[in-house]
Amino acid sequence: MVFVLLTESPVDGEGSWAMSAAEETTGEDTPWGEVTPEAARRLLVAAVDAFAERGYHATTTRDIAGRSGMSPAALYIHFKTKEELLHRISKIGHERALHVLDTEADRDGTAAERLAGAVRSFVRWHAERHTTARVVQYELDALGEEHRTEIVALRRRSDAVVRRIINEGVRDGEFDVPDVAGTTLAVLSLCIDVARWFNAQGSRTPDEVGELYADLVLRMVGARTASGRKQ
Amino acid sequence: MVFVLLTESPVDGEGSWAMSAAEETTGEDTPWGEVTPEAARRLLVAAVDAFAERGYHATTTRDIAGRSGMSPAALYIHFKTKEELLHRISKIGHERALHVLDTEADRDGTAAERLAGAVRSFVRWHAERHTTARVVQYELDALGEEHRTEIVALRRRSDAVVRRIINEGVRDGEFDVPDVAGTTLAVLSLCIDVARWFNAQGSRTPDEVGELYADLVLRMVGARTASGRKQ
């Protein structure tokens, strides 16, 4: 599903910005390493690319198989249905995103430091792995009833992590937040939407976006900034 | 395309939250009034509902026709293709959203007042008309090359409006914004994403979300708040 929006870099030919899910490997401990055998992983990586480019419903099993250099039938040896493929992608993706958030939330430090760290890492993840993130964040509705319920549970945990940090900041007098639930929602919404607009060919690196967003979120909660300014 | 995310209200049976595009009429001067004849409007309204619920690619022309109480063939009397239907929806939707933004940006007042007004109205629009907004904001990629280019141009104008206000605020010393382009991007991203998570059955009204977001955005740009707090 190709999202080219706002002003982040000019709109050039469709798909020209695309980074393949395989390329995204850089800087991470083998991104789909848990998927075996190797043929299944190749299919899954191809599916991530295809789903991200065209969307789940517009992607055909023949396309996925073709990208993996296999016949359409090969897909059904490793996955029961096309929907199961999406489910595995979505589940692994959510678990990884949640892990990123959890890791930062569990560090030592002030609430502001932890919130900034969580946003920075979470946003960087969504930017670096925007191909995966796009599928994970925007194809939820294509899942079947049970699978969707399972994934939504994972999402609630992300929400809980962010809310906890903000609550602690308020309790310790670091933050000024009239509406914790609403602000939590807005913070996560902001981070997640990075997957939609981020463009690998754009002018910003994932690190820069993470830094910018960490600063913006600290302002949203009325925290002291790194440079010492107040409220 | 059903997005049920984060913690805004529990996830109940799918589609139960849906407000039809027809119902959304309330409080606006006939929302699809420019679409004639009446049969074409009925088809278009049905298409908005269907696209918002299932997504463009997962919606069949038979479904759209069925919702309008017509045969599939009737659709092709009023629209050349299914894609043309999406294009008309997308164009009208973008024009209305942009109009909302423009109206607030052109008012008198400080940059902070205008930015708050613009965000409040833009967010309220995305919440109240989230069915339409979801199609408008998240089905861009389903458009053909030329149609997409046309719509992207409209989007750039939204960006320019927000950027102008922020620039003026910085110039007048009202705002403290290190990265105007990035902050503009973030503000619009935040507003647009409301269409994804907003749930009519949720606990927040469009007005409340608009108010919350206007406050959050003023904090993001380091403005004085309505209550007189600083930076």
Next chain:
DNA sequence: CCCGAACCTGAGCAAGCGCTTAGGGGCTGT
């Protein structure tokens, strides 16, 4: 009373969809 225009339908076409099935190569261990 009929005309032409506007609008709509029933039936269906060609293409493409997700998925299945029968069968065949190439490993492994014995």
Next chain:
DNA sequence: ACAGCCCCTAAGCGCTTGCTCAGGTTCGGG
């Protein structure tokens, strides 16, 4: 050498898709 297993393909089934087309209904004007 060969059985047993895993992995894969060619072919294609049954169905749905976007879309078409010949024909029918309704209606205002002459």
